[in-house]
Amino acid sequence: MAKLVLSLNGVVQGEYQLDKERLSIGRKADNDIPIDNLAVSGKHALVITILDDSFLEDLGSTNGSYVNGKLIKKTCT
Numbered sequence: 001m002a003k004l005v006l007s008l009n010g011v012v013q014g015e016y017q018l019d020k021e022r023l024s025i026g027r028k029a030d031n032d033i034p035i036d037n038l039a040v041s042g043k044h045a046l047v048i049t050i051l052d053d054s055f056l057e058d059l060g061s062t063n064g065s066y067v068n069g070k071l072i073k074k075t076c077t
Contacts (some may be wrong), residue, residue, distance in 0.1 A: 002054055006045060018054050023047040026059075039063050074075070 002018040016023070016033050019039035023032040026044040035044070048055045057074040058065040065072055 002049070002052075004033070004054075006033070017049060018049050021049055022029075023049075 004018060004023075006013045006016070011067045013035075014033075020032065024043065024046055025033045025035065025036060026039075026042050027037065027040045028042040031043070033050055035064040041059070041063070042061050045059055045065045046057045048057065055074060056065060056067055056072065058072060
């Protein structure tokens with residue numbers, strides 16, 4: 001099973017199994033992956049998994065979403 005590794009300045013902040021079709025990421029507590037950081041929007045991004053492929057989609061966040069250091073709008077991970 002795939003996992004998302006969240007890091008900040010090269011330090012791993014958490015690892016999350018992509019065990020649902022849709023996982024929300026954001027600062028609000030009702031997200032599947034809540035991130036307590038002011039740089040993160042309340043509803044920041046969404047991970048969508050279809051079969052063996054996972055996609056990260058930025059939800060119009062203020063600071064954007066990055067995958068492997070690259071700013072993205074939507075990407076296959």
